[in-house]
Amino acid sequence: GNSVTQMEGPVTLSEEAFLTINCTYTATGYPSLFWYVQYPGEGLQLLLKATKADDKGSNKGFEATYRKETTSFHLEKGSVQVSDSAVYFCALSESTGANNLFFGTGTRLTVIP
Amino acid sequence: NAGVMQNPRHLVRRRGQEARLRCSPMKGHSHVYWYRQLPEEGLKFMVYLQKENIIDESGMPKERFSAEFPKEGPSILRIQQVVRGDSAAYFCASSPGPQEGYTFGSGTRLTVV
Numbered sequence: 546g547n548s549v550t551q552m553e554g555p556v557t558l559s560e561e562a563f564l565t566i567n568c569t570y571t572a573t574g575y576p577s578l579f580w581y582v583q584y585p586g587e588g589l590q591l592l593l594k595a596t597k598a599d600d601k602g603s604n605k606g607f608e609a610t611y612r613k614e615t616t617s618f619h620l621e622k623g624s625v626q627v628s629d630s631a632v633y634f635c636a637l638s639e640s641t642g643a644n645n646l647f648f649g650t651g652t653r654l655t656v657i658p
Numbered sequence: 659n660a661g662v663m664q665n666p667r668h669l670v671r672r673r674g675q676e677a678r679l680r681c682s683p684m685k686g687h688s689h690v691y692w693y694r695q696l697p698e699e700g701l702k703f704m705v706y707l708q709k710e711n712i713i714d715e716s717g718m719p720k721e722r723f724s725a726e727f728p729k730e731g732p733s734i735l736r737i738q739q740v741v742r743g744d745s746a747a748y749f750c751a752s753s754p755g756p757q758e759g760y761t762f763g764s765g766t767r768l769t770v771v
Binding site for chain 2 (some may be wrong): 549551581583586587588589590591634636645646647648649650651
């Protein structure tokens with residue numbers, strides 16, 4: 546079956562620190578992988594995605610590389626800002642359509658000045 | 659262009675009461691998806707609807723839960739005779755087509771006391 550295991554939070558970092566949020570997955574086929582972000586009081590927003598092995602998704606300074614050999618899709622950012630404080634969700638989909646998304650539990654990130 | 663609107667944001671119900679959660683999709687979106695996030699778990703797919711039709715309800719509990727998306731008005735997720743285990747965050751997403759980009763709402767947090 547499909548599942549996503551995500552690094553437990555909460556994570557608290559100082560501004561300009563390096564961020565890594567780990568995500569590993571189990572899938573029966575060749576999924577697409579996603580990171581969603583939920584800012585306080587808002588809906589989930591797609592942050593970045595990768596659709597095949599070795600693809601790197603990037604957006605707003607965040608990056609994640611689809612690693613088939615380790616079944617991982619870790620989220621990284623070189624220098625976090627206070628405005629990055631949010632909950633981050635890793636997800637996979639083996640086919641298109643929002644009815645086929647499998648999510649991790651979410652990791653709450655708090656960045657302090 | 660307003661995003662996906664969910665209301666209420668917070669809902670408290672006593673055991674045995676009914677809960678009605680509303681989701682107004684983005685303008686031009688005719689596909690709606692409901693997800694549930696139980697405490698300490700990831701979002702899990704419940705049901706996928708198109709106007710007046712249920713397309714996929716494979717994630718819906720067999721009893722007490724129902725969903726509709728009428729020709730006019732918002733999509734409604736209805737939970738009858740709520741129990742404490744129904745306490746969760748319920749998220750709605752909408753898309754213009756079955757395989758096109760989808761947008762999430764900010765969720766309804768249901769607490770059953």
